[in-house]
Amino acid sequence: MIRVLLADDQALVLGALAAVLRLEPDIDVVAEVGTGTEVLAAAQRTVPDIALLDVQMPGRGGLTVAADLQRALPGCRTIICTTFSRPGYLSRAMVAPAAGYVVKDSPPEQLFDEIRRVHAGLRFVHPALAAEALAGGASPLTGREADMLRAVKQLNNGLKAAGYPTV
Structure with a gap:
């Protein structure tokens, strides 16, 4: 089972993500939090394999939290899940370091695939966004x-x- 922690400040989005991920037979949602300040404690309590983090959350943003998780729980890999398909955010996420970057308007199947790839040790970014980031700078x-x-x-x-x- 792939143990996933979800962090998003929009309750409806958080609940929908949890519900759709729980439909997958190999994914277990172990924690759901609504602020960036809650992530580290929840991660230490539940020891997820993957933390799916929104970029902008109250308290601490997902990019800052990704760096915190890397230091505190190096076995937990981070995927940024956001409405912002901006190359600058992508660049900052890769430095954070995040192992993946998915935009919230992506199909659920893409998110499932990305979680599995990141869990397998790979990095994943939507190809169109990656190309835009490389072409457009930081x-x-x-x-x-x-x-x-x-x-x-x-x-x-x-x-x-x-x-x-x-x-």
Whole structure:
């Protein structure tokens, strides 16, 4: 059995993840927590093989918690499970170190497969997100956010050239 700890601050998401994972014959959900500050104590109590962590949680985020788990329970491997399919988060997750990175809009079968791969000692990242991260560098900004920053910079330059105060 693959022992899994779940950490997500959205109760509905946490409950749904637990319910769907419990349908798999080789996966045992051993703990469910709603904040990052609860993860380490729950992990020490239940000794999971895999910790499935949300990136943003109250108290401590999943990337910080992944590093804590690596130090305290080196046999527990971490998968980041998030709504953020951003290359910057992926890069930070790999440094944390997380063994996997899955986006919440992925099909359940992909999550099951990723848990099994990570449990087998492999690392897994969705191929499209990995390619985007390699092509786009380490910025956590989306393309649209980067465009907005460039537009503000251009506006500031125009205002400054005209003698107006800048934003």
